[in-house]
Amino acid sequence: MALNRSFPTQHPSGLSITDTRRVTAGLIVRNADGTPRAGIFPSNANPIVSGRASMGYDVAPFLAATSRINTGVELISNDAVTIVPTTAAPSSNSRIDVIWVRAQFVQHADANNDVIFGVTQGGAALTPSKPAIPVGALELATAEILSTTTTTATAVITQTHTFTAAAGGVVWLRNALDTWAAPDGSVAYRLDTKRMMDRVGGVWISQGASCSVKTSTPQATGGAYVPTPLTWNLEDVDTDGFHSTVSNTSRLVAPAAGQFTVTAKIRGLSTVYATGVQLGKNGVVDPAARQIVPPIVGGGAGSFPTITKTFQMNAGDYIEVFSLGEAAGLSLSAADCFADIVRSA
Structure with missing residues (x-):
């Protein structure tokens, strides 16, 4: 040549x-x-x-x-x-x-x-x-x-x-089967999902990729102040395969590298003991991503801890939401437990 x-x-x-x-x-x-x-x-x-x-x-x-x-x-x-x-x-x-x-x-x-x-x-x-x-x-x-x-x-x-x-232009794709081995930085548009896609680390991911999960199954805290992962059996949205309702149902898995903002909220039903929520990455709880809330005085509604944090993640890293209680075995309101993850950068 x-x-x-x-x-x-x-x-x-x-x-x-x-x-x-x-x-x-x-x-x-x-x-x-x-x-x-x-x-x-x-x-x-x-x-x-x-x-x-x-x-x-x-x-x-x-x-x-x-x-x-x-x-x-x-x-x-x-x-x-x-x-x-x-x-x-x-x-x-x-x-x-x-x-x-x-x-x-x-x-x-x-x-x-x-x-x-x-x-x-x-x-x-x-x-x-x-x-x-x-x-x-x-x-x-x-x-x-x-x-x-x-x-x-x-x-x-x-x-x-x-x-x-x-x-450098935007390539149209009919669906996931139409993707190709493009260099990182390439951009595409999925006609079936109406979403823009970015090529990051050899993987295609939607711009603003997100997942929102919730549960309909009974959940409870573990031992006193012992973080216990929540499992999720329902999905409101999952643009890029963050979550599975079949295996590892507690995990929200990053489909590509980037910054991901996670928000989780739970409701503890105890009117006596505090309930908390905590986030963890790859099975390790994050002490900076925890909130413990006492029950509402006289309200009879329990407690509503919420936490939000942005994580730097590689493809395959996962986030879990943990509950913890002032006492062991505190019941949670399944209808009031949810988690969202959004790729922000």
Whole structure:
């Protein structure tokens, strides 16, 4: 490898197509290993591929970056609805069509230097499998073609293309399965959750990621002033998998590194003894995150300790909420116990 000529260049020999594609790759988002992320530059969330009253597909106008070889990209456009034909339906069972677009280069043993649409038909089967498409092609959509299909207007078409963006831009993601191994600092937008996402420490996490848990099961303090973890079986919200209602139900786990602000509130039912709440990180109680409150005098309502603290956490670190009482075995009001965790930075 060597230093490439600039683009544009005034050199009489110009710039080779390989070097041009490599330089152009710097214009779009890339994976952590430096390979470009091919895909559609979105202008809306409308389908790219739709059915029609024939055995073919309508492909809507779009702009895209494709990657014939993974060291570079080609910028392509489709400026009008284009009809892409497919073959007749199978005589029995069903098949999967994959609709794609591909930039061709003679230097890569392609037939010519044109950009083409194509449809790759899978084999007919009771449970059809998705066929492979040509190397360097950008998959746009898939369609299931039944033996009874006479036009693609009735076919189930799924938009499967990836989205891309200019370098440093926001990449659209349909769902969690559409994420990619981006470098830290990358930003994405989840279409299904309507949330912005940050890439931190090799993990995607929602901006303002949060979790709110509560309980409907009876809870009580342990020994006198002995911290006892509360368990949570209900979730009001959990944007990024902080909590499980199946295992380790007392834990609120950081999905990525950052600063997390935790607030916990409990209600002790004793009208005689004080009740307290305390936070702990990774199983170790925090003496600076504790509040002990005596019962309300004459109120008969017990005590309402609340605590809030911000923790610096790594991915996988966890917070627990502990109850403690002036006496052992003080009952808590399950309906008045809750905890919130929010990623603040």
